[in-house]
Amino acid sequence: METEFSEAREGVVAPAGYRAGWAAAGIRGDGSDRADVGVLLSESPAALAAVFTSNDIVAAPVEQGRGILRSGRPVRGIVANSGNANACTGEAGRRDCTAMAREIALAVGGAPEEYLVASTGRIGRPLPMAAVGEGIRAAAAHPEASGEAGEGFARAILTSDTRTKTVTATVREAGEVLFRVGGTAKGAGMIEPGMATMLAFLTTDLAVPAPSLQEHLRAAVDGSFNRITVDGDMSTNDSVFLFANGAAGVGEGKGTAAALAEALAGCCQRLASMIVGDGERVEHRIELCVRGARSTETAEKVARSIAHSLLVKSSWYGEDPNWGRLLSAAGAARTGIRLEDLDLHYGEVPVVRAGCPLEENAEAWRREVARPDFRIILSLGQGEATFRMLASDLTPGYVDFNKSE
Amino acid sequence: METEFSEAREGVVAPAGYRAGWAAAGIRGDGSDRADVGVLLSESPAALAAVFTSNDIVAAPVEQGRGILRSGRPVRGIVANSGNANACTGEAGRRDCTAMAREIALAVGGAPEEYLVASTGRIGRPLPMAAVGEGIRAAAAHPEASGEAGEGFARAILTSDTRTKTVTATVREAGEVLFRVGGTAKGAGMIEPGMATMLAFLTTDLAVPAPSLQEHLRAAVDGSFNRITVDGDMSTNDSVFLFANGAAGVGEGKGTAAALAEALAGCCQRLASMIVGDGERVEHRIELCVRGARSTETAEKVARSIAHSLLVKSSWYGEDPNWGRLLSAAGAARTGIRLEDLDLHYGEVPVVRAGCPLEENAEAWRREVARPDFRIILSLGQGEATFRMLASDLTPGYVDFNKSE
Numbered sequence: 001m002e003t004e005f006s007e008a009r010e011g012v013v014a015p016a017g018y019r020a021g022w023a024a025a026g027i028r029g030d031g032s033d034r035a036d037v038g039v040l041l042s043e044s045p046a047a048l049a050a051v052f053t054s055n056d057i058v059a060a061p062v063e064q065g066r067g068i069l070r071s072g073r074p075v076r077g078i079v080a081n082s083g084n085a086n087a088c089t090g091e092a093g094r095r096d097c098t099a100m101a102r103e104i105a106l107a108v109g110g111a112p113e114e115y116l117v118a119s120t121g122r123i124g125r126p127l128p129m130a131a132v133g134e135g136i137r138a139a140a141a142h143p144e145a146s147g148e149a150g151e152g153f154a155r156a157i158l159t160s161d162t163r164t165k166t167v168t169a170t171v172r173e174a175g176e177v178l179f180r181v182g183g184t185a186k187g188a189g190m191i192e193p194g195m196a197t198m199l200a201f202l203t204t205d206l207a208v209p210a211p212s213l214q215e216h217l218r219a220a221v222d223g224s225f226n227r228i229t230v231d232g233d234m235s236t237n238d239s240v241f242l243f244a245n246g247a248a249g250v251g252e253g254k255g256t257a258a259a260l261a262e263a264l265a266g267c268c269q270r271l272a273s274m275i276v277g278d279g280e281r282v283e284h285r286i287e288l289c290v291r292g293a294r295s296t297e298t299a300e301k302v303a304r305s306i307a308h309s310l311l312v313k314s315s316w317y318g319e320d321p322n323w324g325r326l327l328s329a330a331g332a333a334r335t336g337i338r339l340e341d342l343d344l345h346y347g348e349v350p351v352v353r354a355g356c357p358l359e360e361n362a363e364a365w366r367r368e369v370a371r372p373d374f375r376i377i378l379s380l381g382q383g384e385a386t387f388r389m390l391a392s393d394l395t396p397g398y399v400d401f402n403k404s405e
Numbered sequence: 406m407e408t409e410f411s412e413a414r415e416g417v418v419a420p421a422g423y424r425a426g427w428a429a430a431g432i433r434g435d436g437s438d439r440a441d442v443g444v445l446l447s448e449s450p451a452a453l454a455a456v457f458t459s460n461d462i463v464a465a466p467v468e469q470g471r472g473i474l475r476s477g478r479p480v481r482g483i484v485a486n487s488g489n490a491n492a493c494t495g496e497a498g499r500r501d502c503t504a505m506a507r508e509i510a511l512a513v514g515g516a517p518e519e520y521l522v523a524s525t526g527r528i529g530r531p532l533p534m535a536a537v538g539e540g541i542r543a544a545a546a547h548p549e550a551s552g553e554a555g556e557g558f559a560r561a562i563l564t565s566d567t568r569t570k571t572v573t574a575t576v577r578e579a580g581e582v583l584f585r586v587g588g589t590a591k592g593a594g595m596i597e598p599g600m601a602t603m604l605a606f607l608t609t610d611l612a613v614p615a616p617s618l619q620e621h622l623r624a625a626v627d628g629s630f631n632r633i634t635v636d637g638d639m640s641t642n643d644s645v646f647l648f649a650n651g652a653a654g655v656g657e658g659k660g661t662a663a664a665l666a667e668a669l670a671g672c673c674q675r676l677a678s679m680i681v682g683d684g685e686r687v688e689h690r691i692e693l694c695v696r697g698a699r700s701t702e703t704a705e706k707v708a709r710s711i712a713h714s715l716l717v718k719s720s721w722y723g724e725d726p727n728w729g730r731l732l733s734a735a736g737a738a739r740t741g742i743r744l745e746d747l748d749l750h751y752g753e754v755p756v757v758r759a760g761c762p763l764e765e766n767a768e769a770w771r772r773e774v775a776r777p778d779f780r781i782i783l784s785l786g787q788g789e790a791t792f793r794m795l796a797s798d799l800t801p802g803y804v805d806f807n808k809s810e
Binding site: 087 | 459462463715723725730732801804
């Protein structure tokens with residue numbers, strides 16, 4: 001079996017048996033005609049897997065989605081909106097969320113409990129339900145499996161993102177397509193491990209029972225969306241959904257399970273990387289690899305301490321190869337590292353060896369950190385464990401952009 | 406007994422038996438004539454208390470200071486420099502640090518082990534020892550107890566601070582001065598609980614044995630420097646020193662112990678507040694109070710999660726009363742809070758009651774968050790515990806300022 005990835009705009013409708021539609025419902029109330037409602041439908045009931053934010057404060061759609069996931073029942077689709085997160089909206093917010101599911105069920109058939117809802121945008125404002133209802137009916141009127149439909153759905157979920165994010169994995173055996181995985185996501189701000197203000201929608205036409213599908217999704221999320229950070233903020237609405245409708249006529253077996261894991265991991269990693277690259281006013285994307293740790297937990301703590309340091313992030317913005325701030329941030333994780341054990345590389349260039357800077361390489365470092373994408377490898381010299389994550393710089397533009405909503 | 410606080414420039418030399426001097430040694434190597442070496446001397450050997458950074462990576466002066474503190478022996482003074490942190494400088498850095506203590510001992514008498522060293526500034530560069538030695542000799546040539554000397558010492562330790570920070574507490578009984586506490590500090594960047602890139606120097610002329618002095622200092626630091634944050638970064642050099650030389654002729658007794666605790670707490674809180682107010686490009690200082698928590702630990706976790714949120718800090722900069730981001734950041738601490746239990750006030754103005762926004766107060770909120778200093782009170786509705794801290798906004802200027810060194 002071989003897996004091929006593409007960023008074609010079909011995304012979620014690339015696998016067989018899915019259709020999507022979108023509409024501009026004016027949810028933002030600012031007179032813009034941006035797409036802000038999307039529907040994703042499976043032609044036959046699909047097994048559901050989902051991972052939600054671990055924030056204590058969750059939006060109404062997350063509460064509702066958790067209930068549907070717990071029921072273990074198949075689903076028919078999802079309705080998503082941008083411009084309003086339906087978070088911190090109390091009882092009215094719960095009612096609005098149920099009404100959105102009812103609206104899509106009325107439009108395309110089935111029960112409200114067979115439809116998930118995903119909302120993203122401003123917190124604490126009531127949804128303009130008349131506009132939302134109209135948007136759902138319009139989006140559901142002519143759902144398609146075209147590239148335009150995949151792109152339209154991808155656009156309808158964007159908030160401060162500057163571009164759509166779509167990915168497709170095609171799994172072939174002896175040249176014949178066995179099954180596909182498709183995905184789309186939005187990110188931009190509040191991007192952080194334990195997920196982010198991010199929504200991701202994944203589909204496959206492989207037939208996979210829900211419990212197994214959930215395991216696959218959890219593993220893929222842990223290796224991708226849980227390893228990115230833009231600003232360290234975790235949202236009330238983060239959700240990743242995965243549908244499996246079996247329309248390819250192939251079931252999960254020994255070979256396909258491994259291929260599904262690979263395809264899902266690849267799709268999630270690609271979407272995660274696009275999210276960091278499109279972070280609010282981000283100018284540099286940094287792959288941070290902490291090696292030689294006593295345990296993965298230690299490596300992760302050190303990596304996150306570096307990736308969250310405002311001084312480090314500011315120096316990445318300034319293309320300043322400030323290894324001193326970086327080591328100080330690593331030490332601030334208080335995992336028991338020792339300066340004399342540390343080796344640091346920017347790309348292939350050795351920067352610090354056994355705690356001492358290699359000043360003769362200074363010009364080469366400077367070139368590395370001037371790239372829009374670069375890699376940092378810190379070896380702790382204490383063991384064998386590794387943790388890798390994607391981080392971004394912090395720019396004055398980020399602060400200006402987020403000073404008000 | 407009554408305690409009076411002042412921000413007079415005497416600072417560390419306000420208590421009896423202390424003298425200070427300073428010099429411009431050109432440590433930065435940029436041709437500026439900024440004061441960058443300061444010496445603080447006690448006329449008689451003083452008991453020492455100190456609290457150091459908990460970062461795994463510590464600068465040479467911190468290693469050396471820890472050894473002196475462990476010895477429990479009295480000390481004669483301290484030599485401080487700005488412009489170079491003597492951190493990540495290896496064996497040479499340790500030798501330079503010892504040489505600084507030797508230089509001051511040679512200049513004013515006593516053994517090198519009786520002198521502490523404090524360095525702050527850029528990480529990973531060797532100290533220009535010829536200039537440093539000359540600076541120490543100049544600073545130690547004519548130490549004084551004047552306001553000018555206190556101010557000079559306060560100026561010599563500054564890095565990106567824009568102003569000196571000095572404080573004095575005078576404890577009187579029946580109108581007569583019993584003893585004094587004086588202090589000075591520097592902060593500006595890398596300001597964070599578990600301390601900061603901050604140095605603080607405190608003196609008292611009360612006679613207090615070292616073990617008791619250490620307990621007093623620990624309590625005062627926990628209630629002040631450990632409750633401030635500017636950028637969440639913890640440095641390799643953070644140190645707070647306290648000398649007690651007994652020159653007032655009064656010993657620690659029942660009444661004076663309580664008065665010392667009050668004077669120290671007041672001095673440390675005032676210095677901590679000045680540090681946040683003078684944070685790099687900070688425009689707003691926020692007193693954040695989390696109440697009604699199950700435990701102090703829970704309250705602290707929630708408070709720090711809010712105070713570190715880049716989205717919240719950006720909105721403080723924008724004077725945007727974004728309670729949604731604030732509650733989302735509180736939930737991200739994952740302590741098990743529930744939206745419907747939350748009450749939020751900006752100053753005296755109720756913003757959220759039982760999880761619901763009080764939109765009718767929106768104009769009043771907006772006025773609150775436009776102040777340079779304001780207070781936020783979040784009640785979790787789960788218990789009796791409280792945690793208070795001082796935080797700052799995040800400005801585009803901070804990022805620009807720190808993009809390179």
